Amino acid sequence: MSTVLQLKGVTKRFGGLLAVEDVCFEVQKGEVFSIIGPNGAGKSTLFNCINGLYKVSEGSVWLNGEDITGCKPHLVAQKGLSRTFQNLELFGKMTTMENLMLGRHLYMKTNLWNLPSMLWKKGLAARDEITHRKKVEEIIDLLDLQSVRNRYASELPYGRQKMVELGRALASEPSVLLLDEPAAGLNLEEKDELIFWINDIKRLFDITILIIEHNMRLVTSISDRIMALNFGKSIVTGTPDVVTKHPEVIKAYLG
């Protein structure tokens, strides 16, 4: 086992407010690592610090042995970290297919000077498109998105939009995937499917997953380890059994 993601004393301040304080953890390759905690505990802030949307105030973030503290989000994405958002960040006026194709953006090669190749059936442009389409079709099959392939993302039901966002994150073939409340807003059936898919993704893709989630049934059934966060501080990190029985976690969160 090797460490894929490591946080060393990550702290984030907004003016006088300490949103995240001295958080340290290591995630091993292939692990599913969940972060739980009450609203406002700093979970999403922590994700934003990891992928560079927020600038870390103190501490450092390491991805695959490389210090990525202060890297811009597009650079972090290029280094193999992908994510989804609690409130969805989709391209509303693109279809499901196009959204997923955008996840492949990093691997695309066609430029304007490849113009002649666009006219040729086996040219670079066509080959490029075919490779990416194949990859995207695999993900569409996996997440059962066939029926909404050509519909605009903004027209889809909420649960489907979440799946499109997950699909787009997978399309970029990340080594680390951050999922911010993937089950929020899903109905019971969709939640069961999500558990199934996350296990599938873990098995099929060579991937490490971090999840922020409130649904304890989902968290305990898929996580290898859990970290509980309260007021920006880590209370405890450990296996689902240890964390759910921890007195402070019960007091702060489970009630």
Added chain:
Amino acid sequence: MIGQLIMTGIVAGSIYALIALAMSLTYKSSEVANFAQGEMAMFSTYVAFVMLATYQLPFWVAFIGSLLFAFLLGLFLHFAIIRRAKNPNVLNLLIITLGFQIFLYGLVGWKWGSEQRVLKIPISQTETVEFAGLTISQLNLATILIAVLLMASIYILLRFTKLGLAIKATQQNQTAAKINGIPTKWIVAITFGISSVIGAVAGVLMAPITTLDPNMMIEPMLKGFAAAVLGGFNNLAGVVAGAFILGIVENLFGFYVSTEFKSIVAFLIIVIVLYFKPSGLFGTHFTRKV
């Protein structure tokens, strides 16, 4: 006769289309209606003029040189001015571009004076080509061809290339674009550059028809903007269609009704269209980007 009038309308429409396209491209990626677009084009045209008249360079070198200059000017506007604004709202940005417009207008007037100059280009204005019973000057034909070619390249760029995909993604959702590995800051800057180049092409095509002076782009710029509004600011194809409609209607009106009110009719059309369809002829309704 009517064919000839429509033809002349298409020539004017091509110029409007270029400016409208330029404005619409930057508007879509930054929500800035860049009112300096016309003056940036005028400045770039002066750069071509200097390279031709002062340095005696061949026309194509001067042309490419001025386009290169235009691209850098677009980057400059984005990085040095627009990005410097602290928490700007749409109105602030609009005022900033107006300020940049006045600055460029003054700069060109100070450097080259306000007299009318001649931009010599190797395409004739007096020699004509005839086809299908219509007569068109070589310059006008070249104007249409170059404009159409440029629009086709923009279409191919946006539709088939990696950069085009990045531009579309940035226009729709910057956060999502960033987390998919797109450097949105640079993409927006590049759209400013591309827009500026499109404007400069319009400027160089315009200058021999009118004359080269600091006022040359004011009217075409307003018409281009009007055409963009007419077509629906956020729909590139609609914007181009709007520009051709405007050019043709204006020209027909000028001949059959009144030459004096030729320019006014453009704005009259826009008022009427916006009264009945506020998002423009082909635009989708505005929803706020979050």
